Amino acid sequence: MSAINISAIEAGQLWSFHGGIHPPERKQLSNQTPIQTLPLSKTFVVPVKQHSGNSGEILVAVGDDVRAGQPLTQPGLQRGLPVHAPTSGTVLAIDEQPIAHPSGLTDLTITLAADGQDAWYPTTPCPDYQQLSRAELLERIQAAGIAGLGGAGFPSAQKLALQRPLEYLIINGVECEPYITADDRLMREHAAEIISGTEILMQVSGCNKALIAIEENKPEAIAIFTQLLSERAATASRIALRQVPVKYPSGGEKQLIEILTGRQVPSRGLPIDVGLLMHNVGTAFAIHQAIVLGIPLIQRVVTVTGEQVDKPGNYWVRLGTPVADLLAYAGFHETTGKAAQRVIMGGPMMGFALANLQVPVVKITNCLLLPSTTELAPAQQEMNCIRCGACADVCPAQLLPQQLQWLAKAKDYDGLEQQNLFDCIECGACAYVCPSEIPLVHYYRKAKAEIRNIAREKAKAEIARERFEARQERLEREKQERLERHRQAAEARKAAQAEAVAAGADNPQDAVQAAIARAKARKAAQAAAAAKANDSAEGESS
Amino acid sequence: MSMLTAIIVLGVLALVFGLILGFAAVRFKVESDPIVDQIDAILPQTQCGQCGYPGCRPYAEAIANGDAINKCPPGGEATIKQLAELMGVEPQPLDAAHGTEDVKKVAVIREDECIGCTKCIQACPVDAILGAAKQMHTVIAHECTGCDLCVEPCPVDCIDMVPVPVRPENWQWNLEQIPVTVVESAK
Numbered sequence: 001m002s003a004i005n006i007s008a009i010e011a012g013q014l015w016s017f018h019g020g021i022h023p024p025e026r027k028q029l030s031n032q033t034p035i036q037t038l039p040l041s042k043t044f045v046v047p048v049k050q051h052s053g054n055s056g057e058i059l060v061a062v063g064d065d066v067r068a069g070q071p072l073t074q075p076g077l078q079r080g081l082p083v084h085a086p087t088s089g090t091v092l093a094i095d096e097q098p099i100a101h102p103s104g105l106t107d108l109t110i111t112l113a114a115d116g117q118d119a120w121y122p123t124t125p126c127p128d129y130q131q132l133s134r135a136e137l138l139e140r141i142q143a144a145g146i147a148g149l150g151g152a153g154f155p156s157a158q159k160l161a162l163q164r165p166l167e168y169l170i171i172n173g174v175e176c177e178p179y180i181t182a183d184d185r186l187m188r189e190h191a192a193e194i195i196s197g198t199e200i201l202m203q204v205s206g207c208n209k210a211l212i213a214i215e216e217n218k219p220e221a222i223a224i225f226t227q228l229l230s231e232r233a234a235t236a237s238r239i240a241l242r243q244v245p246v247k248y249p250s251g252g253e254k255q256l257i258e259i260l261t262g263r264q265v266p267s268r269g270l271p272i273d274v275g276l277l278m279h280n281v282g283t284a285f286a287i288h289q290a291i292v293l294g295i296p297l298i299q300r301v302v303t304v305t306g307e308q309v310d311k312p313g314n315y316w317v318r319l320g321t322p323v324a325d326l327l328a329y330a331g332f333h334e335t336t337g338k339a340a341q342r343v344i345m346g347g348p349m350m351g352f353a354l355a356n357l358q359v360p361v362v363k364i365t366n367c368l369l370l371p372s373t374t375e376l377a378p379a380q381q382e383m384n385c386i387r388c389g390a391c392a393d394v395c396p397a398q399l400l401p402q403q404l405q406w407l408a409k410a411k412d413y414d415g416l417e418q419q420n421l422f423d424c425i426e427c428g429a430c431a432y433v434c435p436s437e438i439p440l441v442h443y444y445r446k447a448k449a450e451i452r453n454i455a456r457e458k459a460k461a462e463i464a465r466e467r468f469e470a471r472q473e474r475l476e477r478e479k480q481e482r483l484e485r486h487r488q489a490a491e492a493r494k495a496a497q498a499e500a501v502a503a504g505a506d507n508p509q510d511a512v513q514a515a516i517a518r519a520k521a522r523k524a525a526q527a528a529a530a531a532k533a534n535d536s537a538e539g540e541s542s
Numbered sequence: 543m544s545m546l547t548a549i550i551v552l553g554v555l556a557l558v559f560g561l562i563l564g565f566a567a568v569r570f571k572v573e574s575d576p577i578v579d580q581i582d583a584i585l586p587q588t589q590c591g592q593c594g595y596p597g598c599r600p601y602a603e604a605i606a607n608g609d610a611i612n613k614c615p616p617g618g619e620a621t622i623k624q625l626a627e628l629m630g631v632e633p634q635p636l637d638a639a640h641g642t643e644d645v646k647k648v649a650v651i652r653e654d655e656c657i658g659c660t661k662c663i664q665a666c667p668v669d670a671i672l673g674a675a676k677q678m679h680t681v682i683a684h685e686c687t688g689c690d691l692c693v694e695p696c697p698v699d700c701i702d703m704v705p706v707p708v709r710p711e712n713w714q715w716n717l718e719q720i721p722v723t724v725v726e727s728a729k
Contacts, residue, residue: 099710101713102715103710103713105708105709105710105713107709107710442715445715446714449713449715450714453714456712457586460684461585461586461587463685464587464588464589465582465587465598465599467668467670467685468587468589468597468598468667468668469599471667471668472597
């Protein structure tokens, strides 16, 4: 089976996944111009945590001078992913600032005042990386702070550290979400570096075959890769290009795996369970930069698009640049006018509206979308589900969105887990086709957060129970010890007395006995006197 | 005669099956979780005593012996629902006599006011307060269950119960509550 499957994959066969949608792509808005470099901002706000997982330990203090590429945090005890200074300057503050999160909440950040020099911290380039061991390469990838640039931001070194038999490394250049063209432009302009990064990834993961997947709506990128691969025969035998038909969400990890290999990643499983590993083209580029040039991840390509900006396009943005600076450069004017405007971070399908424009661009920021109200209508009034089933037809994870919605509304968390809520990739296809305008994904996100919260509470309750029981045990033990101490003290007293008596001292017991004898004698005397008095009285009366 | 045969045959069959069942009952005995442990696992382990028992486990024992299931304010509606399912009774609304459902809180000692009397340390059911006699005390925030028991014994009233802060990690996706800035565009 597997051998047949591999020969089919080698032959370039493509499979398809369930569902999917074809929303208007609108990529022409931003993919016509080369990537521009955004001028340095005056201040940078670098969140300590920009990926999924633990944050590192802070290395700098307020007032320190730092240089571009200097690590601001180190992995530390929690093995967190480091972040680096985006440019040279002075640390202004280390405090809580709003971050790019749908909640608009604050998190720990390091604020830098740029000095405009952009002086670099010494880098350690290594063009002949083939000499490096796997462990050294992983260490360098980790130290460069590389997290998956496709969206979830999972630390790349951790993903590569899993050692299991691999058949294919997949480089994801699908970029299926409408409007976003950051990966498209990167592939057109830096194809050689991406191929170099792919080779490094192949060496680290110990996999000798790679597939680069690009969606058919990016003919320029496909042409460049085809040309580069045909020029290098040695590379072309190991790296193959695959053109993927246009459909949303083909770029989802599990969906792309099914398209390219016909295999399904098991529920709650990882691609490595079916012998595959996937990285984004942006990550491959960042790994090339980190290993060959020694440059840590301090900038990324961000698409700024939508009908409300003058200069839509792609920009090299240093991480930590405030969104407002990028928007001002791209020609978005915050003035009073008639049209109310949302700023969406991410694409129209999976992005979220920003609560605050001072939030920084981080490792996972791929797009800023400023649509006009005619382009992207504001959320409509939610209506009742009419059970049309359109959502189930388009769900790429083959879930039952309407069922999940009812269970989420009823807060039936066991039911949601039975319906595999956690396989939902939150692609938004169900909400896109819903005729009743139900914000389905919102219900799932809420339910997921609630389920995670319950699990956290449960773990906490378990610890509280253990501590309570340990305390009860301790109190009981202390009580027993106290009683034991009292008993021993009493015995010691008795023994000391006995010893003293034996040594010829007055026995306190004798004194007690004497007192008792005296008391008895007195009582007897009283009784005798009373009896006598009675007798005499009786004698008189009779 | 045929009647006798039937009685004998059925009697022997009954004996054989009886023996098999008896053997199976001993050999394949299912060790079930005692009901008290199951109830205790549902209770929130705040150890606050608002139910009138000194801790969650004593209350679990009381429920197993037929006490009402609606005396646990920290657990709230969700706990009552689970208990009702486990005990096979109708869910009842929370008994207000024992308190009302509240947001999760954590105790914080105003440290410069603490006189080091150790009274709160003795009151804490989960040993989440650190300190010694005549030394400043402090609460280990992530071990605190928010039970409120340390507040009353404090002679200088320096313990506050503050709601657990919302972090991006434990945020509940209440999009309606976010103050999204709607900026105006020139176009």
